[in-house]
Amino acid sequence: MPHDFESVRAELELPPAGETDRFPDDVLTEAATIAARGPAEGEDATAIPFVTIDPPGARDLDQAMFLERVGEGFRVHYAIADLGSAIDPGGAIDAEARRRGQTIYLPDGRVPLHPPVISEGTLSLLPGEVRSAALWTIDVDGGGVVTDASVRRARIRSVAQLDYEGAQASFDAGTPHPSVEALADLGRLRLDVRVGLGAIELALPEQEVTAEGDDWVVRMRRRTDVDAWNAEISLLTGMAAARLMLDAGIGLLRTLPQADPDAVAELLRTAATLGIPVADGTTAAEVLAGLDPDLPASIALMREATGLLRGAGYTAFDGAAPELPGHAGIGAPYAHVTAPLRRLVDRFGTEICLAICGGTDVPAWVRSALPELGDLMRTSDQRAAKADRACIDLAEVWELESRIGEVFDAVVLRAGDDEGEIVLTRPPTIATCRGAGLPEGEHVRVRLAEVDEGRRRVVFTYEGTHTGDHLPIG
Template identity: 55%
Template sequence: MSSTWNPSAAQGPGYGDTEDDGVPLPLAVPRWPEDAPPGPDFAAVRAEFDVPEDFPPDVLAEAERAAAAPDLPEFDATELPLVTVDPAGSQDLDQAVHLQRWHGGYLVSYAIADVGAVVRPGSALDAEARRRGQTLYSPDRRVPLHPTVLSEGAASLLPDQVRAAALWTIRLDADGEVRAVDLRRARVRSRAQLAYADVQARADAGTLPDPIALLPQLGTLLERAAAARGAIELGTPEQQVVRTEGGGWTLVARSDLPVEGWNAQVSLLTGRAAARLMLDGGVGLLRTLPPARPEDVARLRRLAPALGVDWPAGAAPGQVLAGLDVADARHAAFLEEAAALLRGAAYTPLDGTEPAHTGHAGVGAPYAHVTAPLRRLADRFATEVCLALAAGTEPDPAVRAALPELPALMAASDRRIRAVERAVVDATEAWLLAGREGAEFDAVVVDADGDRGTVVLQEPAIRARCTGTGLTAGSRVRVRLEEADVARRSVRFAAVAA
């Protein structure tokens, strides 16, 4: 496989491109008719949802000027041996990390690309970033939030380059509890660009480089602490559109590597520290998610026995979900239903009066987005607020004035990205199956309601509607393809009678 697209890459650590990472992928890509069309038209999908692909000339010119003369901070942290951990081949590197021991606990140094040093409020770059909201990832191309001369150049934490960063220094005790936080602008220099699959292999072999040698230990500790806080992590496999060796496309299902979870915990730790800083300072932008509705928890608890899920008395939903095996069809169906627990994520501005709800149910604590400013608009403004609060000053009035506007901008961006992601997968599913009506496949029922449900094929990883009597969530069934309409991006199956 030569490339992999994961629709979650814009929101989190990202995913590597590998077939040898302990995650079950198809052993072979199915062969489709030689006269099949060359592939889904992803450009048409982007056009349909008004994705702004090209940057206006004034934005490009401003980016070139900013890249030629970046504003570097006075504080010099270039001797700190930071490294980045990202998907293979990434160039938009937001985060660099260094871990070491501290009084029986841990000292986390986390450098975040200082986008505020090159993108000023009120500038053409700022206006265009507000129009885009986030970097959008498609299988055939990435549509960046900022021009690549910045996002993959002068502002990216590429190895052996001196860059401006927001440097978080977080001290943790042996239990993973935060004891002290420092944040300041700094000059940094990453020593190496590491890829997830390689880091996982070295973690398994016990040969991780010094800057991240503690990552498995700290990541595991933070995961356990999150579960104890009641954090909810689904961990369901992602549908990924993958380019085949022959230049076509297929779909695979892939779960995170352990190292991706550990790396994400460092990011979540920083987001929790940022939220605490904002709440104490009375100003900022929180990422919130309300607690699961009691009726949704009750419904999931009633469903557990039927899907072979043990729910001990007193256990929180997050603790139950953490013990599931996504390879078990019944557990996968249970996780599908558990998605109902994570509804209502929003950006919540804070300025003077603390909002009624400040927590994030997925994290189990107040949380803010500050670790992906190259790829997400809100992070730049949240970071600017945190930098001011950490320095004991008031945030820039232009930054403060933007806070109430950001929730709507990010919500619009989220809607567009979700629509594009769904359309891309739907288009690929229909394209893969076009002309194969009547063919039968093995599948798992992940959701069922009477004679209608949703099934996931074992190979390729296609998810679609299915009709038939006796559909039961978590069961394995044989299904027949009834429809594969490329123009409508629609796929439909019917269960085959036993």
């Protein structure tokens, strides 16, 4: 391809695209030893017909599920790849994982947290293979409330690897895989519960960079229902883990403070200005949950609502529970425990929950790591976010560099006195637009004025309100 992302990799001190699997020799030696071992001892749960749901072609499979209907409620069997039984505390892989923090995904390849021989091989919950897992069992009543949750070590076998689009097609056809037949009902129910708790749920379409022809382009990806329902199972588990930690007085939470009341009030005023109905007593969570993400005003309001989700962090505690344990985006206390192949902190959170449920002491290697884990994750989160944004910005520049002076259709996301923020309908580029009088939440016409690859930036000027047919963003 004529363009690449090597400038982003160099800036963030990531290995070149052809060397993304590069690890120090001692890390690879230790990984080979782990790969040669069989599954760890644990309960035999191989008769449970687990399935995984991931992007097409994924190999680092952290989670597998089997859902049952129990009376008016549900029982969730959720298996998480068991890294704690395989990785030696204080060993080479442990040290390297602490340095990396998480897997970083770029359009031309990922930079994995762990060597692929284990993260995409012997520790991944690949179909047909017996694997070690931390197996959660979570009971949910007919109102969506968790009535019991526990986790133990087990050996499991996934019977199928599903992807989001294929799973969505099966639900649309009324023929979902039997292991996840209850996913739609449980997913919707849990989302309703979280909205009732005040969760700020944003269904914003996401920009993603994909290969098209012989270059990279930016397209908009809308989350499928299956993707959203699947996420609710992970959130349910993280919320159950946080509850265990808080009750036991030890853990590491993912936290986000409640939005300032004035900011919430301003968001509701903005909704009314954009023509979005806001009944008396309606919460911001309820307004956002009811938006149609295909409407320009909805996209503008969701973009505005991201300002309510600031201040995310990690809160470790060993003894007294933290004063502010909640996560405003989720609606309750929450802990990362469901993606240990791709995120460092989950291995430690899982070990805490296993110890609590097993009635044993939290391992010393976990306890001693708690004070530094938050900082390690904050650093890796920042690097991952920078990589994602930089790659999107570069692809936007490449796609538009030959089109200076052209006029495009766009939606105004944010309006200021002399400039604002817009998203083009095609290609779905988020950019600065100069000009007074930008109508927030409306379709407009804009002219491409500047493309700067060095700064990864494109700038438009406001030409006027769009009066023709409105095109979808995509």
